[in-house]
Amino acid sequence: SSLSSLVTPNTAELEEEQQGRVLLRERYLRSLLAMxxxxxxxxxxxxxxxxxxxxxxxxxxxxxxxxxxxxxxxxxxxxxxxxxxxxxxxxxx
Amino acid sequence: MTEWQKKSPLEWLSYVNKEVKVLAAEKNTYQGWVLTVDPVSANILLAQPLENGKMSISAVLGHAVQDVEIVNEADDTMKEKLSHLFMPEERQRYSQ
CATH class of the missing domain: 2.30.30.100 (SH3 type barrels.)
Known part of the structure; x- marks a missing residue:
């Protein structure tokens, strides 16, 4: 349990950052398609x-x-x- | 790398749906609503409604961005407009 408590906040942060990255990138790629x-x-x-x-x-x-x-x-x-x-x-x- | 290029995706995300003034290389300035910031190139994509009902889309390349100043925040109508700008139409997606 001490391991998971070390790992969990980090993973959640990474996940959030990754989701943000996906949203930003998808919108940009769609703009290239539109162009x-x-x-x-x-x-x-x-x-x-x-x-x-x-x-x-x-x-x-x-x-x-x-x-x-x-x-x-x-x-x-x-x-x-x-x-x-x-x-x-x-x-x- | 510039300060702008070094920002994290979540920092870039905080500019989406804000009206900004961008100071770029060679004293060029651009103003518009932030649609997105490409996380790979740090290119910042802006939309500016035109009088003829069309949208002017501009991108300032990440390497050329010197300063980004937030001047306004989008209301719900503007947010809705911005989020649908490049999305495929419903009928194109489902009819075939």
Missing amino acids: ARQPVSFAMYEKVNVTALFGASDIDILNFQVSELQTPLGVQREALLRCSDIIAYSFEL
Whole structure:
């Protein structure tokens, strides 16, 4: 019983944290689904703003795959944006 | 890692359904209702109702978040609206 009294509060805390994590992650993943095939504006560093149709993200949210990327140098049919280059993105729902 | 990225899921959860002002890299600011914070990237997802009835959805990337200030708390109507934003419609889920 001394073991369970040591373990229990910790487990409950972990459980609560895990449930919070699930809720947060599910909502974020659903937002990526809702964003697919939508025009999205990206605010990049150095005041560069570009728009593209959102395709997909990798699981760690490190890269976004987009198409029809409008850049000052023309339109890129397909592109990968590194998330570390992006400050923010937005779209309408 | 920034202070924002180091927060725990429960700390991020406490921002959900709050209206916030986010100060981001290069002095960019964003305001809206917090839908979620991705626990993997710390990206903060905001919703802002538009005059045409649509919602503007913005995300500030976790690495670019410098400060998050809570300015308002959602009432029940707003909470309801926010929680249904990305959920599949009932009929899509059950009709087939």
